[in-house]
Amino acid sequence: MRPREAGWFDRAKLEAIGFDCGLPVTPEHASRYRVQPPRSTFAALEYEGEVWRGQIDDAANPDALLDTHLAVIDVDNDAAVLRRRHPDRRRVAIVAATAVLQYVANPGQPPFSRGQGHRGLACRDQRVPRVAGSARALSARALSRRVAAALHEPRYRVTVTWGRRLEPWITGVQPLGPSTTR
Numbered sequence: 001m002r003p004r005e006a007g008w009f010d011r012a013k014l015e016a017i018g019f020d021c022g023l024p025v026t027p028e029h030a031s032r033y034r035v036q037p038p039r040s041t042f043a044a045l046e047y048e049g050e051v052w053r054g055q056i057d058d059a060a061n062p063d064a065l066l067d068t069h070l071a072v073i074d075v076d077n078d079a080a081v082l083r084r085r086h087p088d089r090r091r092v093a094i095v096a097a098t099a100v101l102q103y104v105a106n107p108g109q110p111p112f113s114r115g116q117g118h119r120g121l122a123c124r125d126q127r128v129p130r131v132a133g134s135a136r137a138l139s140a141r142a143l144s145r146r147v148a149a150a151l152h153e154p155r156y157r158v159t160v161t162w163g164r165r166l167e168p169w170i171t172g173v174q175p176l177g178p179s180t181t182r
Contacts, residue, residue: 039099042076045092046086
């Protein structure tokens with residue numbers, strides 16, 4: 001299977017957030033690209049947007065799809081700049097993130113570099129209010145009623161609110177019935 005190309009997170013975007021991409025992307029310079037440390041930046045996460053829909057349309061194996069409906073669509077070292085580029089607060093969250101530069105050998109084709117921002121998002125913790133603490137019970141109850149094949153279906157809807165410091169916290173949990181969809 002041929003690796004995916006750089007897409008939007010290409011050399012120009014990597015350089016814009018601080019990676020050194022001055023050398024040609026060749027096997028001779030692969031080690032230089034592989035040793036660059038990750039960069040702290042900000043990422044725009046879009047909920048059920050074009051990137052996510054494209055992943056579904058392109059998937060040869062639906063089981064290989066990500067378990068999230070969020071996709072990283074942009075990065076920048078300035079959160080305010082990202083918000084101006086992506087003003088829809090209902091569909092796009094701006095979060096602190098860690099970006100990684102990847103060197104892709106791409107056998108039979110020229111190598112390329114690309115960035116990844118979804119690996120290591122800086123959101124390590126979420127604040128869970130006492131009312132949402134029942135999510136564990138909801139999950140256990142749903143598991144006892146369902147067969148193993150249905151584990152990928154949503155069992156509850158979680159509302160996440162993003163604060164001024166780009167920190168997420170859970171503000172609500174709603175159980176979903178067996179036939180309920182998002």
